[in-house]
């Protein structure tokens with residue numbers, strides 16, 4: 001009937017989920033073949049079984065959870081400080097045409113530079129311990145939060161603001177009852193992007209100068225040439241990041257009825 | 262049938278809205294646009310007045326001035342006898358645009374102004390329910406704007422403004438985007454509400470039938486500069502039943518206003534086509 005009613009071959013009958021699972025299985029198989037082929041320097045591709053064993057060992061050791069909590073704590077504070085300052089700055093740029101034209105280009109340019117170059121500065125300011133990790137994460141989170149909130153604020157339908165003015169809403173009422181719900185999707189998106197870059201910056205900082213945290217564990221495993229543990233850590237970080245990201249995309253997508261304008 | 266009563270006779274003739282020589286000039290890249298030129302009119306308390314004119318003639322400018330969004334270049338605007346700036350008269354606004362908050366249910370949309378004033382949840386929901394019923398939206402309390410038709414959303418906006426029980430109600434082409442049947446039905450609702458609440462109402466429209474159907478008086482505007490060309494008092498009995506809408510007199514009012522508007526509309530058409 002229609003053009004997409006192509007004859008169904010066996011391959012096309014697979015559901016998208018099945019294809020995704022197959023890709024993962026294939027990747028594991030390729031990895032395992034590479035591990036056992038002997039073509040690579042020993043240990044570069046540790047056997048999947050070894051990685052699973054290392055992961056199990058990590059997940060059952062209290063030490064790992066201590067490092068995990070350090071990183072998680074740094075991240076929470078980084079996104080809190082960077083997010084708060086970024087949201088306020090974004091709101092100000094969003095409502096003020098004048099400030100936006102004067103300053104937003106700078107925010108935009110700096111946002112495109114790798115934040116790791118600020119590491120020496122944050123170390124001088126906040127010390128070599130958690131302070132510098134939080135600082136770097138906060139700096140990283142600031143930019144996407146600021147820019148996304150600013151553009152969210154600008155995209156609010158002006159008639160909603162006129163409704164607020166007509167009912168004599170105070171400024172704080174306009175912010176909490178109009179701007180905030182109107183830009184809910186943009187705000188969650190801003191938090192998601194902020195968190196993503198904060199994770200990168202915190203972990204990167206932990207690999208440089210640190211005595212604890214997941215980044216430190218990765219470096220330690222690398223220095224000890226403990227490849228299974230290193231891959232297990234990377235796998236763990238990857239899964240957690242993807243899970244957080246997916247959860248926030250789901251949240252942002254909920255009741256996006258604001259898209260009618 | 263009840264004996265026809267002329268509303269203007271039953272209502273006190275004290276002025277609610279007054280414009281005296283109001284002019285508004287916009288500076289645009291293409292030069293100055295005189296949106297309003299020496300506009301004067303007076304609307305008595307409790308009356309229902311319509312402002313009609315081709316698009317671009319300055320109707321929204323009048324709305325924006327009364328809503329406090331814009332200041333005139335000259336002239337005086339009065340509310341209940343006081344200059345607009347010093348007036349404490351509550352003015353309720355219904356905008357031309359779709360202005361129901363998409364993130365709030367119909368009930369919470371209507372409760373919004375009460376929420377701003379700190380009215381408790383139970384009371385504001387009770388009152389919001391009452392006003393949703395008034396605009397004929399009982400049963401739609403929990404629906405979100407995306408689940409409602411354009412006409413329903415506009416009625417939510419209307420209820421949200423009415424819930425504050427303003428002394429003056431201004432509506433800027435609230436039903437322009439609706440189909441004819443919906444508009445006729447909402448017109449009946451508007452008349453009922455006006456009879457009940459007696460708020461002084463100014464309806465901005467470009468629909469002649471609507472203006473004659475709903476109004477005690479119709480202000481006809483000219484196109485560029487925006488002036489009041491004529492004020493037509495509609496001396497038809499209330500309620501404006503379908504019988505009255507089909508009457509000869511009703512048709513005469515419509516024809517007379519169209520005569521005045523035709524010239525303006527064609528000038529507007531030429532100006533905007535050029």
Ligand SMILES: Nc1ncnc2c1ncn2[C@@H]1O[C@H](COP(=O)(O)OP(=O)(O)O)[C@@H](O)[C@H]1O
Pocket residue numbers: 287288289294295296314315316317318319320321322323
């Ligand atoms: N902010 C503005 N800047 C410049 N010109 C404007 C502005 N607002 C309205 N105008 C012009 O003033 C005239 C009247 O506009 P408006 O009151 O919106 O007309 P209407 O509501 O009757 O369609 C129009 O010609 C319009 O182009």
Ligand SMILES: [Mg+2]
Pocket residue numbers: 320321357434
């Ligand atoms: Mg208009």
